[in-house]
Every structure is written in structure tokens, then in C-alpha cells.
Amino acid sequence: MRRAGRTRAAAGLLIGGLVLTACSGGGDQGSGGDPNAPVTLTVNVFGDNFSLPDDRSLYDEYERLHPNVKIIENRSDFGTHHQNLQARLTAGTGAADLELIEVGQVAGYVGQTDKFVNFRDQGVDTAAWTDATLARASTPDGSALIGLPTDIGGLAMCYRADLFKAAGLPTDRDEVSRLWPTWEDYVATGDRFLSKAPDKAKWFDAGGHVFTGVLGNEKETFYNANGDLIVAENPAVKAAWDLTARAIKSGQSAALPEFTPEWNTGFQQGQFATITCPAWMMGYIKSNAADTEGKWDIARIPGGSGNWGGSYVTVPSQGRNTAAAVELAKWLTAPEQAVKLFQKIGNFPSQRGTWEQPEVKDFSAPFFNNAPAGEIFPASLADAPVQVVGPQSGVIGSTFAVALNSVEQGGDPDEAWAKAMSDIEAAAGTG
Amino acid sequence: MSRTALREPSSVDRRRLAEPSDRRAVWRSRLYRWDVKGSPYAYVAPFFLLFGVFGVLPLAYTALISTTAWNTRRPGSEDVSVGLDNYSALLGDDNFWNALVNTLGIGVFATVPQLLFALGIAHLLNYKLRGRLALRMGVLVPYVTSVAAVALIFNQIFARDFGLLNWLLSPFTDAPIDWRASTAASWFAVSAMVTWHWTGYNALIYLAAMQTIPYELYESAAIDGAGKWRQFWSITIPSLRPTIIFTVIVSTVGALQLFAEPFLFDTTRNHNGGSERQFQTVVLYLYQQFWTNGRYGYGAAIAWTLFVITVVIVLINFLVVRRIRSSE
Numbered sequence: 001m002r003r004a005g006r007t008r009a010a011a012g013l014l015i016g017g018l019v020l021t022a023c024s025g026g027g028d029q030g031s032g033g034d035p036n037a038p039v040t041l042t043v044n045v046f047g048d049n050f051s052l053p054d055d056r057s058l059y060d061e062y063e064r065l066h067p068n069v070k071i072i073e074n075r076s077d078f079g080t081h082h083q084n085l086q087a088r089l090t091a092g093t094g095a096a097d098l099e100l101i102e103v104g105q106v107a108g109y110v111g112q113t114d115k116f117v118n119f120r121d122q123g124v125d126t127a128a129w130t131d132a133t134l135a136r137a138s139t140p141d142g143s144a145l146i147g148l149p150t151d152i153g154g155l156a157m158c159y160r161a162d163l164f165k166a167a168g169l170p171t172d173r174d175e176v177s178r179l180w181p182t183w184e185d186y187v188a189t190g191d192r193f194l195s196k197a198p199d200k201a202k203w204f205d206a207g208g209h210v211f212t213g214v215l216g217n218e219k220e221t222f223y224n225a226n227g228d229l230i231v232a233e234n235p236a237v238k239a240a241w242d243l244t245a246r247a248i249k250s251g252q253s254a255a256l257p258e259f260t261p262e263w264n265t266g267f268q269q270g271q272f273a274t275i276t277c278p279a280w281m282m283g284y285i286k287s288n289a290a291d292t293e294g295k296w297d298i299a300r301i302p303g304g305s306g307n308w309g310g311s312y313v314t315v316p317s318q319g320r321n322t323a324a325a326v327e328l329a330k331w332l333t334a335p336e337q338a339v340k341l342f343q344k345i346g347n348f349p350s351q352r353g354t355w356e357q358p359e360v361k362d363f364s365a366p367f368f369n370n371a372p373a374g375e376i377f378p379a380s381l382a383d384a385p386v387q388v389v390g391p392q393s394g395v396i397g398s399t400f401a402v403a404l405n406s407v408e409q410g411g412d413p414d415e416a417w418a419k420a421m422s423d424i425e426a427a428a429g430t431g
Numbered sequence: 432m433s434r435t436a437l438r439e440p441s442s443v444d445r446r447r448l449a450e451p452s453d454r455r456a457v458w459r460s461r462l463y464r465w466d467v468k469g470s471p472y473a474y475v476a477p478f479f480l481l482f483g484v485f486g487v488l489p490l491a492y493t494a495l496i497s498t499t500a501w502n503t504r505r506p507g508s509e510d511v512s513v514g515l516d517n518y519s520a521l522l523g524d525d526n527f528w529n530a531l532v533n534t535l536g537i538g539v540f541a542t543v544p545q546l547l548f549a550l551g552i553a554h555l556l557n558y559k560l561r562g563r564l565a566l567r568m569g570v571l572v573p574y575v576t577s578v579a580a581v582a583l584i585f586n587q588i589f590a591r592d593f594g595l596l597n598w599l600l601s602p603f604t605d606a607p608i609d610w611r612a613s614t615a616a617s618w619f620a621v622s623a624m625v626t627w628h629w630t631g632y633n634a635l636i637y638l639a640a641m642q643t644i645p646y647e648l649y650e651s652a653a654i655d656g657a658g659k660w661r662q663f664w665s666i667t668i669p670s671l672r673p674t675i676i677f678t679v680i681v682s683t684v685g686a687l688q689l690f691a692e693p694f695l696f697d698t699t700r701n702h703n704g705g706s707e708r709q710f711q712t713v714v715l716y717l718y719q720q721f722w723t724n725g726r727y728g729y730g731a732a733i734a735w736t737l738f739v740i741t742v743v744i745v746l747i748n749f750l751v752v753r754r755i756r757s758s759e
Contacts, residue, residue, distance in 0.1 A: 406706035409612035
């Protein structure tokens, strides 16, 4: 990037990005007419949404059932994925046939319904999902639904039983759950842990995850039900910040920003004893720190409820194979496939009907000392408030994570709060 | 030129061609003249065509966007003109000034050692060495390595917890250095990456220039009793002056547009350039506002401001160079 084209680079970067991205991706075969014509469908994801890096068996199965369909998955990191999607929607070309959108981002795309296929017109049976889950990807009047829900991020607390034992804390998951009825108790337990912790082991991975966990018990966090930005005035947000900052200042954080190489190493090296653990995190831990099998266990989340993450699969209307793409989207979000993804990766089904099925209910995670994942995650969702998400919820969340990271690096919490507020104003307010 | 002049129709020919029976010849000669006059323009046209499409057009379009309130969160905002509001907002934006200071700071940190190292390396490579070609190719290896690969290695070197550099420094420091936490440390790390990447490239340019210096100059200097050091200062450096000026200008422009290294050094992918924007450069800030925050209008204003700043700095460079030349 440096030195490329001198004066042109700065401006060219903007437009060049649009042009370049417009040239990549996208299927080019098949037509709307014949349902059996050969067709290549591209799926853009930002992680283990439907597959693991070494396991694409779900796609293989679909290709077996539909010999004319070939599926190509493209992965990129969370931020890049959503930025590219926005760029390609703006450019009107280049989007994949199926695009994943995370729940914190989806509100920003609901305002652009004309750019997506409306699943309300596609004969989708939406009975599997709650109204609240569907509402997040729908226009306010409910006439357009831009995405089908895939998984949902029920919250639990994953912990390292071996580190707990070394620090003299109980290791049994029920006893551990009783240690922290509230997040205050969780931070207090952290102090207990640190007083006897093994060398270099901290209580949690990053302040941002404690912050997210605390807010998981709230209905309104960054936006209110009317869609107004209330982050600066919301006492619940400030309380969550203060509690997290206090925990950081007492040395509980390993200060490993999420999804960085340092964070991945942290899992492998046992640099932290607990992590706010949505269901999909199970798959992440498993693929990142395979050697820690059996050292982990899963307890209830402080406060008892919460939701972090979850995704929707969309079909941009610019695609040439929207009919075939809609079929694939329907199939991928059908309860049978959702159950398989839960067992294989850990992504918890958003389809409530599956929660009572024995494949889900009785599922225990071998990697996590056979913790009854099929019971723990729905329990945290049962009383979870339906959180309001706004167009920039995702960006606001990562702004707080960055600000808490500056506290972890020794910064003053009040200054960091003030900076976060002005950054949020620029990103989500009048800016 | 002389060949084409010879083949121009002479006055005798012209008189003859004027006769109606030779219409075809007239036509041919006209084509011929057009060919001579027009073809140079036709040959350079592809460049200007491409430059127009990929250079001028984006530049103009960016200027246009920068006067709108375009924001992905507000459908229809692309048609709302705000005049120069984005620019006035930018002047009052602390984060922009912070990014500008970072850019200039990292620019100095990266460019000065880079050019000094390059000069030294080029001087050494100019000696008659065994395996000279291999060595010369060798200094270019960091340059041909992709920045992403360089960043991958440097991120390991500058990692806080299990980093190579902290391991080497551990006997001398109380606690491992968090290279992304402080401004100075992060500037050092990013500058190291830039220096690593570009030193070989500049060394090769210097080497090429050094080889044009007549050997007799060194010989007669040696006869006059000048040592190696004196020869370097009194012959090599003055002869390289135009080349040094060229590399300074190119490096300055490059430094102002520094993006890939800080982008990759910020492993959180928030494009914040550190938790408190410790190493966020102007282009990285532009990228964050444009992509992460969806502020197309504001991002375009940053791009144009950077463009103007770059032009101004290059002009200053140019004037300084001219003054040096005229004082010689």
C-alpha cells in the first residue's frame, strides 16, 4: 500500500477498494429458470458458522443431495467480512450468494432491505424461531425479513478446572456456579483466585468480555427500544464499565484482546482461568487449544442469563442465483442442520423447538469434561432479556473493548470512558 | 528526427502531387503527416487514459463525496450536500491531529535510519566482494517479501507475552514491554518494520548511482592522500546528491501514506492503531472512519486533506532542493 501510486493512493484507496472488491467473488453460472442447471454458490462467513477449518461436511451433504450445486465458502475475519459486505452492497456487485451477518451488525443492514432477498416472499416456515429473534432481522412493520437466524449465543462461564484447583477454589461445576450468583461475586472470586493463583495466570482474558457478560443481563444497553442512542446516559452501561475497570485495576485481566494471536496463545498457555463463554466459544477453544482438552469445564453465567453473538444468513438480491441460494439458506437453517452444527462446533441452535430434542438436551461436551452443554446454554437463554440492538451495536461494543484495553495497559478509567464516549458519538451519533 | 525529415515530401513532389491524377498520393502523404505528428500522442495516450480512469476520476469522485453527508447508516445521505462541513469538522478533530503527529513521527523514525542504512549498505556492496551478485540480490529480499509476511514475523518479535525481543531483553528489564501500549514503543516497532522492508530497495538505488561515479576520482583522491572515509564524504556523497534527494522525496511521500504496517501491527483489527491510537496513522484513521464507521463523506475529506498535505510537503521539498542546487 505504501508508495503505491503516490498521490493517487489516498483517494484511490477509497474507490479502488470498491472496484477491487467488486471484481471478486460471486457465482457466475446457472440461471433462474432451470432448477437443475449446474450452479456454484458462494458463502461468505466470518468464522466457524457452518464449518470448521478442516470439516465442511455440511456443505458436502448438501452437494450430495443436490448434485448440480457446488458450494464455495470464503472466510475472513469479523471486521473485514462486514466491511466488505457493506462495500459490495454499496457497489451493487461482488457480494457472495449467501452472506452471514452477526447479530450486533444486522440492524445496520435492515435499513437496506432493497439490497436483500425478502424471506417473507420465499415461503419460509419461520415458526421455528421466536418473534424477537426474527424481529432483529426484520423491518419494524415486519413485512421484510432479510436473514434467517442460524445460531444464538447463550452465555455460560468456561473455566479451567486445573487452575481453580491450584488456587484452592472448588472445581465441581455446580459448586463453581454457586461462587458467582452475580457479577460482583464473580469479581470478588477473582480476587480470591489471584491471592493463590499459579504464576502468570489471571482471572479473565480481557475486560471487554466481562463488560459484555455483565450487560447480557440488560434489556437496553446501547440503544433503547425506540432506536435512540442512550449509551452515555444508561446507568447500566456505566455500572458495567465501573465493575470491569475495578477488576482490571485489581490485576484480574490477562489483557489479551479478543481474536488476536496473543489471545489464541493465552488459551494454549493457560493465561486466564475463566472466559465469558457463548456457545460458539466452545468450538473456538477446541480448535485453538486442542491440548487443553479435559482441563476446561462450564459453569453458569453470573447473573444467570445473557446472549452474545449469533448470526443470520442473508441472500443479497444482486446475486444471479438467488433462487438456489434461498434454498441453501433454508436448508442450512433447518432444525436438523442446526442440531448437527451444535454437536460438531458448539453453535447453539436459534430454533427453539430443537432445545427439547434429546440430541441437544442430553448433549454433553467431551472437550469440557462432559459438561451438560445442552442444559447450560438454554438455561441462560430462558430468562435472558431480549436485547435491543441498533445499527452500530457491534462498533460500540468493540469501542468499549478497545477502551478497556487501554485501561489494561495502565490508562486512567475516567479518561478512557470519556474517549470511548466521543468515539461512539463519531461512529454512531451525529458523525 | 532526421530520418523522418528526409522522407518528408520535397517541394518538387508537392507540385507533382497537386495534380488531380495523384489524389491517392495526396491522401497518403496527409496520412503520413498525421502519423508523424499524431502517433507520439497516441503512444502515450494509454497511460493518460488509465491515469484518468484510475487516478483523476477517483480523485474527483472522492472530492465530490467529501462534500456530502454520506453515511452507510443513513440511507439517502449520499445526496445531502454539506459543503465544506466535513473539512471544518476535521480541523477540530483531535483524533485526526493525533494521526497526523503519529504519521510524521513514524515517518521520521522510519525514513532517517532507513536512508542512512541504505547508504552504508550500498557503499559496502560497491566494494569488490566475493559473491557480490548474491549479496546484492540478498539486500532486496526484504523488499520483495510481502508486507503481510513481514508483519507476521514482526508481530511475533514484538509480542508482549512470548515475544522474541522481550525474551532477549528480559535480563535488562523488570517487566516485559508491551510494545503496543506506549506511543514510543509502538512507533519504534512500526518504524522497524518499515525500515526492514525498504532499506534494501533504497540501497539498490544508491548502489546504481555509485556505480556511475568515475573510478578515476577515487584514484586521484587516493594519490592525494585521502582515506576511505574522506573519499566517501568528499566524492561519494556529493555525487549521490540528486539520488539522495530523489529517495528522500519518495520516502517522504511513502511515509505520509503509511498504512499496511500499522494496519497489520494492530492485531485487534479494530483499525484503532492501539488502544489509545498510539500508532494510528492518517490513512489508518481514514480507513477506520470510512469502513468501520461507514462515514464515507468524512473519510473522503480525510483523504483529500492528506492529498493536499502531501502536495504541500512535496512542494517544500522541491523548493529546498532548488535552493540547494542554485547555491552550488
